[in-house]
Amino acid sequence: MALITAIEVTNFRSLREVRLTDLTAATVIVGPNNSGKSNLLRALNLFFNDEVEPDRPLDLSEDHYGPWGNRKKEISISVRFDLHQGFTFGRRYRAAEELLGYEPLVKRTWAYDRSGVIVPQFSVYDDDAQEFTLLDESQARAARSFLGLFKFRYIPNHIHPSELIDMEQEELQRNLVRRLRSVLSRRRRRTAGGDDEVDLTPTREIFATLGQIANRMTDPIAQALTEASGEIESVELDTAEGFDDVIIISGYAMKIAGGDRLSAELQGSGVQAHLAYQMIHFLDTSFGQYFGNRQTVIWGTEEPESFLHTRLEYYVAQFLLERAANQPRFQVFCTTHSDVFTRLATTGVLVQLIAGKSRCEVMEPRDLVRKAPALGISRFVHALLYDLGPLILVEGKTDETLLDRAYSIAGREPPGTLHCLETLGDTDKVGGVNDLLKYLKQNRAAVNSRPLDSPILVVLDWEVKPKVVEEYEKALAGHPSSQVLRCDVALANPQLSESFKGIERFLGTQVVQHAGQEGWLELSRPVDGEYPLSVTRRSLKDGKTRLAEYTCAEGIEGDFAYLIQLTRMIDAALR
Secondary structure (H helix, E strand, C coil): CCCEEEEEEEEECCEEEEEECCCCCEEEEECCCCCCHHHHHHHHHHHHHCCCECCECCCHHHHECCCCCCCCCEEEEEEEECCCCCCCCCHHHHHHHHHHCCCCEEEEEEEECCCCCEEEEEEEEECCCCEEEECCHHHHHHHHHHHCCEEEEEECCCCCHHHHHHHCHHHHHHHHHHHHHHHHHHHHHCCCCHHHCCCCCHHHHHHHHHHHHHHHHHHHHHHHHHHHHCCEEEEEEEECCCCCCCCCEEEEEEEECCCCEEEHHHCCHHHHHHHHHHHHHHHHCCHHHCCCCCCEEEEEEECHHHHCCHHHHHHHHHHHHHHHHHCCCEEEEEEECCHHHHHHCCEEEEEEEECCEEEEEEECHHHHHHHHHHCCCCCCCCHHHCCCCCEEEECCHHHHHHHHHHHHHHCCCCCCEEECHHHHCCCCCCCCHHHHHHHHHHCHHHHHHCCCCCCEEEEECCCCCHHHHHHHHHHCCCCCCCEEEECCHHHCCCCECCCCCHHHHHCCHHHHHHHHHHCCCCEECCCCCCCCEEECHHHHHHHHHHHHHHHHHHCCHHHHHHHHHHHHHHHHHCC
């Protein structure tokens, strides 16, 4: 969820004057080493936690952008929030709600006073006055209490995953105790009997329950690690067995395929990293287990790929970025050199150091993946290897546009990423059956390099000749799970004749007739009846883009009925 939608930083380290807008739930920050990308995370840490790094407070003499000459040394960080989804202030924070609302732009500044002490101040942007208003002492307390509703976790890249696990052991222990108290309290309120009877002494029952709760807590984490590694069967918390154990949690263990049980410390750094991210995400998002009203979690993590091999890199990236995209109170900012993390993000930021200043540019992740290799930041990624999961290739832009809208009208997501040559972005060709075939033939190596669980499905128009279909099948033959699908003409609109070449034959009659009335298409009817309608080849070629745009903008469900049937055919092919 995009809790933070914009950031502006002035005079903080290399961030002389940086403004980022249109931020979304999962933002990756990409740039060369020493370009200042981590300074964006440090700025957020300063904004929320009053420290530049863990246990490292602000030092204006070091952290202010220099040289500053005779100018006043002042650092400012502004953050725009969007709290419209799933966020409530509650009665305790009524003053903050009245002061800030649900889309506040909050600025914090740090400067020396006359005695040389760093003084932080709060300001809030007044939309009516079009300027920031400095908050008085009571208002600043309300603003500070508002920031307490957020947990910003900064994870520097120099912290080893095992350290992360150790650092959170006390918090995990508190979480376990709260859950244990809750379970035992409910158990005491029940009427003894049946399944509630436990053949244990009260003390042993307490610690047996503790172990059961710990196992339930770690089940989702174990499932994720099993999927990623293929070797780990379970994750266990080594909990106390009696009051003789001073520490409730003494460590973590993993059951390996074959029955062996190893402590987490004996696992590789990659597995430890995956475990650490899973564990701290579990702790941070267990909102009901905390006192107070903490509602949201924002992570700023540096180069999480550092301890990961390629397979785990994908799973950790998927875990972090998809959780952020789909969880309403969780947002991630992540610096990276990894094309995998960039591909799975929802927003990209390119950072470059120019004349001692960090220049930041917000862009689409796909564009960032293409640009980063040219700057020596990350490896080149072929367009056919960009998308993780099934790739659906269609002949042209109108095919892509209409099918995408049909899925939206039907309330379903496509079973893969939908592209034509134009939007695939690896060629100057805009599409067409011949150009697409030529592209696949020229890039057989990339096709064959795709994972088997990431097939290519080529969707061809209904009128494509069987011989051409065979040529496509040969082009994809080196990748066993990829296939060719020719649109079934039996699913087309029976009121449109064979003159409607391409996907337009699957449109509703009303939108086609509207196109005729507007002069986009030259239509004719049969001598002996109203249907099927025919269209001239020239007008269909010239008017197809306008027809697709109108259909997507104004069309209703009935106009997409035949296209929706076509989407079901695509779904079935990728099952």
